[in-house]
Amino acid sequence: xxxxxxVRQYASLYALVEGTTxxxxxxxxxxxxxxxxxxxxxxxxxxxxxxxxxxxxxxxMGLNLKDTTDAFVKFKFAAAGKISQEAGEDLFTSLxxxxxxxxxxxxxxxxxxxxxxxxVSKGKIMAKNSLAL
Numbered sequence: 001x002x003x004x005x006x007v008r009q010y011a012s013l014y015a016l017v018e019g020t021t022x023x024x025x026x027x028x029x030x031x032x033x034x035x036x037x038x039x040x041x042x043x044x045x046x047x048x049x050x051x052x053x054x055x056x057x058x059x060x061m062g063l064n065l066k067d068t069t070d071a072f073v074k075f076k077f078a079a080a081g082k083i084s085q086e087a088g089e090d091l092f093t094s095l096x097x098x099x100x101x102x103x104x105x106x107x108x109x110x111x112x113x114x115x116x117x118x119x120v121s122k123g124k125i126m127a128k129n130s131l132a133l
Contacts, residue, residue, distance in 0.1 A: 033069045040076040050076070053089055061100040068096070071113040078121035091116065 034047070037054075041047035054072055058065050072092060079088045095116055099109045 029066055033066065036073045037069065040073045057093060057096050061096055063096060063100070064106070067106070067110065071110070071117070075113070075117050075120065078117045082120060082123060088120075091120075 034051075037050050038044065038047040041050050050072070054065070054069050057063060058068050075088065075092055083091070095112060098104075099112060104112070
């Protein structure tokens with residue numbers, strides 16, 4: 001009986017420590033999201049609008065908040081001065097909708113986002129031929 005109680009206490013302590021660590025990690029993730037969004041937007045007001053946009057996409061399409069925010073922030077930095085905010089949001093939304101409707105996996109979606117980010121930053125649409133002759 002005492003061994004069983006001791007095991008329960010250790011299990012409870014372990015669960016408490018793991019839960020606390022998970023909460024801390026989530027808090028750090030949200031701080032990172034806020035900081036990155038603010039850096040990309042340039043002002044608190046613009047960052048708030050960007051977060052509303054991101055949250056809308058995440059809610060509507062069931063995407064991962066951290067990954068979507070990371071991709072959008074990188075996209076916003078790449079698109080700065082090249083396309084309008086509205087055009088950028090339309091492009092990002094279209095890509096997200098395309099990936100969601102085709103049930104594209106997380107890694108493939110990240111690659112597609114990276115490709116769009118690179119094309120926008122260079123101002124050119126390019127493809128690398130991977131066929132070996």
